[in-house]
Amino acid sequence: MTRRAPTGAAVLQPEVTRSITEAVLDELAEQGYARLSMEAVAKRAGVGKSALYRRWPAKQDMVIAVISEFSLDHAVIADTGSLREDLREALAGLVDWLTHPRFSRILPDLTAEAVRNPVLRAAVESAIGNPRRALGAELLRRAVDRGELAPDVDIELALDLLAAPLYWRLSVRGAALEPGYLDALTETLLRALPPPPAPRSR
Structure with a gap:
């Protein structure tokens, strides 16, 4: 016998969730x-507040969920077979x-707010960072497995090296990227990362 959902049970419609997500990003940016x-x-989403509270218990939960999904969707981790x-x-x-037109305005504000709010900072680190x-x-570990990096590479330090130049240039300085900048940065990072040990000569 098929059991029916109780009368009044919340049904989270995907199109409503998408409208709310877009509204959250717009409000954060503005x-x-x-x-x-x-x-x-x-x-902004054209829904009642109850639609939000059926999905998230509070503002922070809503913001973290939306920003986390957006950020992970934009995480490009290719596997080309080449570290370069x-x-x-x-x-x-x-x-x-x-x-991103909206996220470039959201990130500096969210970062500053997280400095003042340890609970928010922990949530951002857990869900996004x-x-x-x-x-x-x-x-990086795939590069180690392929013999392109030293087995004892400091993963945490290497990750800081990868993200810091672009974050500083784009989010802190607000500077543009010249043609060829990413290629030059890639080569600089390759020189900074520890290569595998040279094979011993017999």
Whole structure:
């Protein structure tokens, strides 16, 4: 016998979730995290506040869920068989993430807010920072397995080296990328990362 869902049970319609997601991104870009409200998101999405609360218990949960999905969707971790090409693709994906029309306005505000709010900082690190770094670590470990990097490469330090130049240039300085910048950065990173030990001569 097929059991029916109880009368009044929440059915989370994908199209409504998409509308809310877009509204959250728009509100974050325009108002910032501190001024964002559930009421404003609901109004922009054309739904009642109950539609938001059926999905997330509070503003922070809603924002983290939306930004996490957006950020992981924009994490490009290629497996080309070459560390050089993998790095180049990863850097291009990082540029797309950091220069996205809305996200480029959201990230600086969210970063500043996280400095003042330890709970938010922990949530951002857990839902966004750690998953993206885990994907980058896979890229580096594959290079170790292929014999392109030293087995004792410091993965955490290497991940900082990969992300820091673009974050500083794009999000902090607001500088443009000249033609050939990503190629030059790729070559610089390859020189900075520890190569595998040279084979012993017999």
